Every structure is written in C-alpha cells, then in structure tokens.
Amino acid sequence: MKVDMRQFLESFFDEASEHIENMEAALLQLESTPDDTELLNTIFRAAHSIKGASSTFGVHGVGEFTHVLESLLDRMRDGEIQVTSETTEVLLASVDVLSGLLSAARDGTAEPTNTAEVVARLEEINGGKSSHASGDDDQPAEAAAEPSSGVYDVLFRPSSHFFHLGLDPLLLLRDLEECGTVSEMKLDWSQLPSIAEMDPESSYLAWTLTLQSDRDESELQDVFMFVDDETTVEFNKPEPPAAEEPVADEQEETTAIAKADGKAPAAKASGTLQRESVRVNGERLDSMINQIGELVIGISMVEQEWAEISGGTDSAAIVQLSKIVRDLQEQSLSLRMVPVAATFQKMARIVRDLSNRLGKKINFEVSGEETELDKTVVDQIGDPLIHMIRNSVDHGIETPEKRVAAGKPAEGHISVRAYHQGGNIFIELKDDGKGMDLDRIRQKAIDRGIVHKDDKLSQQEICELVFHAGLSTAEQVTDVSGRGVGMDVVRRNIEELKGSVTLNSQPGIGTTVTVRLPLTLAILDGLLISLGSEVYVIPLLSVVESFRPRKNEVKRLANNMDVVQVRGEVVPILHLHSILNITEAQSDPCQGLLVIVEDHDTKFALLVDDLIGQQQAVIKNLEANFRKVNGIAGATILGDGRVALILDIVSLKSLTR
Amino acid sequence: MTITQEQELLEQAAEIAQIAEMTDLSTEGNQFLTFTLQDEEFGIEILRVQEIKGLSRITPIPNMPYYIRGVMNLRGTVVPIIDLRAKFAMPQVDYNQFTVIIVVTIGEKVIGLVVDAVSDVLNVAEENIESAPDLGGQADTTFMTGIAKSGERLITLLNMEDLIGAETISM
DSSP: OOOOTHHHHHHHHHHHHHHHHHHHHHHHHHHHOTTOHHHHHHHHHHHHHHHHHHHHTTOHHHHHHHHHHHHHHHHHHTTSSOOOHHHHHHHHHHHHHHHHHHHHHHHOOOOOTTHHHHHHHHHHHTTTOOSSGGGTTTOHHHHHTOTTOEEEEEEEEOOTTTGGGTOOHHHHHHHHHHTSEEEEEEEEOTTOOOGGGOOTTSOOOEEEEEEEESSOHHHHHHTTTTSOTTSEEEEEOSSOOOTTHHHHHHHHHHHHHHHHHTTTHHHHHHHHHHHHOOOOOHHHHHHHHHHHHHHHHHHHHHHHHHHHHHTSOOOHHHHHHHHHHHHHHHHHHHTTEEETHHHHHHHHHHHHHHHHHHTOOEEEEEEOTTOEEEHHHHHHHHHHHHHHHHHIIIIISOOHHHHHHTTSOSSEEEEEEEEEETTEEEEEEEEOSOOOOHHHHHHHHHHTTSSOTTOOOOHHHHHHGGGSTTOOOOSSOOSSSOSSOOHHHHHHHHHHTTOEEEEEEETTTEEEEEEEEESOSSEEEEEEEEETTEEEEEEGGGEEEEEOOOGGGEEEOTTSOEEEEETTEEEEEEEHHHHTTOTTSOOOTTTSEEEEEEETTEEEEEEESEEEEEEEEEOBOGGGTSOOOTTEEEEEEOTTSOEEEEEOHHHHHHHHO | OOHHHHHHHHHHHHHHHHHHHHSOTTSOSOEEEEEEETTEEEEEEGGGEEEEEEOOOOBOOTTOOTTEEEEEEETTEEEEEEEHHHHTTOOOOOOOTTOEEEEEEETTEEEEEEESEEEEEEEOOGGGEEOOOOOTTSSOOTTEEEEEEETTEEEEEEOHHHHHHHHHSOO
C-alpha cells in the first residue's frame, strides 16, 4: 500500500501555522507584560512542537532554525535572559522567518533571505552559547532550574495500523533519543502473531526504554503529537520526585489561578477552543451547506404543495420538519464562521512594527475579537483592514513631539472594535491622531474635477471624497503608504463583500472608519417584488421604504427622467421594466409601487408592479455555470422551484447611464 | 408541463439509456447523443451529457442575446438555458411536448440546451466521421467537429466549447 504523505504534511503545516500564530500573539502580549512566564511557556511549547514535528516530517530547515530559537527561549524561561524590547524584536523576526521557511517548504516559495542574520542575532543574545550542552557546567542555578530532570520509563506501543498512517516508529524513537540519553531499550515482540496470521502491513511491536532527560514530560509527549489515539505512549517516573517539588508546583498553580481571574483567560479559552476544533476541507463544507440550502428550498416546496392539496390546514409533521430544517440551516451556516481574532492580531503586529519604524508611540487596543464572520469574509477583509491601519499609523497618529505640542498625550491611541448590530457585523477603526486635512482634500478634489468649487459639502461628504480613485492624502509618499493602493480599492473590496465603509474625521481629534459587513455571503434577506410575470429579489438591506405615489408627487424632468418627491426630497425613479427589458410591466408609477433603495448616500426609487413579501434567499451566483450579468447580483430558488434573480442595486444604477 | 408529458419524457430518456446500454460501450468513445433541430440532425459526445430533462419554468435574464433563454433550477443548481434553434438562427417554433433540454457539462459548468427532440445514441466508427467542410467563410463551421455518416443519415457533430464557449459563459 502506498500512503499519500501529503495529507499528513498538510496537517503538519496547518498545525505549524497555528503554532506560529500563537507564538506571535503571545510575543505581542509579552511585550507589555514581560514578567508573564506563562506566555514564555506558550511560546516555547509552540516552538518546540514545530521543531519536533518538522524533524518527523523531514522539513529540516525549519527544525534547525527552531532549535536555535528554542535554546534561547529555554534560557529566557529559566530567567537567565531577560525579556527586553530587543529580544522581543528578534523573536518576532524569528516568527517571520519561521513562517517564511514553512511556506517555502509548503509551496516552494523562496526562503526568507534574512534567516542567517536572524540566527546570528539569536545566537548573539544567547551569548554565543547556541546549544544546550554547554549550559550544564554553567551555574548551579541552572541545575536548580531543572527540577523536572529525571529518568523516565517510556512505553511506546504503536497501534496496529500505525504504518497505514504513514508513520515510522523508528523516527519517533530517534526523536526521543535526541531529547536525552537512552540507557536501555527493549523490544517487546510478545504481540507478534505466527507468520501465517501476520499481516505484513500491521504493526505488532512495542518498545520500552529508559530515558534520562532534562525536559519535562509534556515536552517529551510532544514527540508523539502526531500519532493516532490508539497508540499507547506512557511516561513513568520510577523514582518519587524530590521533596521540595510539590511546593513549587503548588505555588505555580496559585499564580496560574490568580492570573486566570485577571486577563489571561481570554487567550487560554481561545487556545482550548482551537484544540477542540475539527479541520474540514472547505469544499466539502460548502457542498454540505449548499445541500442544506436545497433542503430548505425543498421543504418550502413541500409546504406549498401541501397547502394546495389540503386547502389550508396545517400539517403538524410538516411544521415540525420545517423547523428542524431551518435550524439545521442556521447551524450549517455557523460552521463557516470564524472569529476575526487572527486578523486583529495581524493588525497588532503591524501597528507595533510600523510605530517602531516611524518613531511613534501607539497604544493599540482591540475588542470584540471573538466576533465571528463568514470565513470568506474574514479572508477578504484582512487586506482592506490592514491598509486602513497602516493609514492610521502612518498619516493619522502624529509623532510624540507633535502630539505633546498639540496638548495631547505623547502616546497615540488606536482601537479596533468588532461588534454585531442588526444582522450585520461592524468593524470600527478609531485613532486619536490629527485627522484629515479637510481643506486639502476639498482643494484636491476640486483640482481633479471631482467636485465643483461652488459645491457645498458637509464635513462627512468631504471625508468620503478620499474613497475616490486618485485622491491620496499622504503629504509625502513614504515606504509605508503610496503603494498604489488607495482607499478606493479598499471601498471596492468591501463592497464586493456586500458591505460598506464610512469614514469620519475631525481635524485634531482623530479619524474613525466603520466597516459594515454581512454575517454571511450565503444568505440574504430579500424583498420579493413582481415585475410583469417575473419575480425579482431586492436585498432588504438597501430598501428604505415603499409606497404608491400620488400623481402630484411624480414629475418628469426635461431629460425624460422621472423623479418623485418624498417628504421634500427629490428622488430619481428607475423604470426597472425598461432597464431589465421586461414587457407588460407597469410603467406608470402611480399604478405600481415605488421601492426606495439606498446605495451609500444616494437614494433612488425602483418602479415595480407589486410587492410579494420578504424572504430569506439562499444566494446562488450566476458565475457558477454562466457569467456575471450587469445589474444582477445572483439568483435564488423560490418556494415553487423556479429561479428568481437578485438585483444588484449598485450596478443597476450604472445600467441607466 | 403536465405529469403525463413528464412521464413520456422519462420513458424516452429510459429508452435512450437502454439503447446506450445495448450499444457496445467498449468501442473507443465515439458515442454521440443525437437530436434534431428543424429537420437537421446533430450529435454531441455522450460523455458530456449529464441528463435529459423536460422543459420547466425558465427565468429570463435581462439584456441577453436572444438564444440565451434564461436560467432554470436543476435540483438546486441554477443552470443557463441556451436555445439551439435560436443559436443557429433557425426559425422559432413554440416549445411542445417533444421539446427537451439536454443538460451538458462544459468544463466545470453545467448548461442546458433546448432542442426539438432527442433521437438516439449513435456509435460511429472513426472512419465514418469526416472533418467539417471548409466553406471558405460562406458558413461558420468552427463549432463543428465533423460530420458523421450513419447509413443514409448525416449528423453534424458539435464542438461544445466552440459553440457555447467563452463569449456565452465565462470559462
């Protein structure tokens, strides 16, 4: 049997990148709380796990690098080397190198160029002592710091299908050997069946060995982290531990509990959550969610048919079934939801690196990082958010001197907050920097011909001008900004996610950017309307109101454009039937209905024949089997099984031009 | 569409499946599903055909070329429907009980083709397929892979990629 190693490698890489994320998060935390030994332990464990697994899987560059990193971390853990901004800096750089090495091994991308440099810096901090071995004759303190050093009796019995998993007991034993000195090793072949009964692809052997090691048990256990559940791995300490040890243990426990009351639990809780999660192939998940979507459509078809057959009496069974199906759908959609924490962490890293580089002091605050969003949305919102946080650090927050001169604290403040509100997720980015120079933006917009110099613009409207292509407000192009990506791209990216972004800036006080995102891209609340014999869906989010206008409220302007007056406001009317080429639909607004929709701050009225009702629509994109159609955001399947098109408010408007 | 019509179609499809089974499947892949448009016979590779379906409600897509009739719900998948008569600029007729939709796959995409009627499954030996005639710009033959001869019949073999290709669906 040939075993495909790739899937194991995949899971190794996935886990390694999770470890790297944890390391980075802990390092960033460590900077503000350098005395937190638990954080150091977390970092060490992560590095150690990567090292162990990478040698198992033969990703040697990673193994060698983590070895150097680990030696330093070990000494930091023992308190021999203090946590300073310099060490944190180097460690963060190491995390980058590590992640670079891993992606090089995974995707064949170029290896990070600064590996040797970072290794040199790590070794320099480590005082030239790059390996454990030299540490032994160092100080008595070192010996005392190794209470866990001892002799273990190790039993290792691979499960019968061990080889089928692509694992090799020898590699693991060798790894174990590297962790200390093996004084005795015995092969236990008592389980070996007679030749006739033997399956050559099964494993029947077990090993017992005596290992002397200065590492604690959990570290040794890490060697076996990739084995399956049925494999037996036991560590026993033959001698009772030294007398003073329990005391130390107790102390540690109390501190841990004390911490648990404070700030630490959040990180811990999320750590456990990750461990309990199951990795699923995205495609499989999507196809399951799709099928449950079909089930929902199916059940509404059943409901309708039953209503026709029974003449309106309820069927308890159908009601029950339909409730279950809808719950099931809700749950299936929640499977795609992931917290925004990872993205926020990336932002924290960027704030840290950038502010150091630019000589600014910034206190970065994050809240609501547990807020969950559709995986697709989280993946795609990262870049826009990072772009905006760069802006805040680069253009928003002033240098400490300038801040003090302006009567503000020297340390700037940036906060990111995620929260739910009314079926949407909001991400708010707030800084207390100098705000945007509204006059300059206005002047620039006039120069570029975007607005006329006589236009009266509100402060808000001027702020929104930065979303126009080609209006960069950076006074000078630094290496941070000026990458040719502007706020217009940010806005477009967000709109592609069916979200919106607003910006408000007050000179001298700061800037707030608010991004609104839908919870999921798979489902939308729709308003069903009829147009001729067709049914269309308007996303409910953009609907403001609907009404039948009176004759005197509708006016035809000179250029054949109809407008309607709504409480003093003049709103243009879009004749949907002519845009969508539908004959036999109502063309007189006073006979049909007007649905007022809003796109950003522009409102317009859609002329429709009638409203049918509100419905949750499972979105099917047309591109799956066809192509993008202007004015149409996608399709959905109605209760009676036919397809209804979902209108795309933004591009509808452009169709009339 | 009434239930009896649907049934008829299903029987028809079952019959075709039966024919397909009877035909020797081991021959090197030159099997075609043939169908008629007007009085002409056309064939498409059988491996492309996902299923044959009765006509059901088609939702028009605005501002599309005439031959793109709209989209249909195929067990939860939204599938574009292309009228081959319209595509070949043949005179239009009302859809009737024989009108069927042949659901084909082109790459990853699933597309429905409206044809007058399906006729049978044909096994054509390589030597009985002639390459498409070059009519020197008189007629567009790029979407033909060749012409198959079966007894008296001449069947135009269609190349789906070129016929439905990039201009219709983005691939």
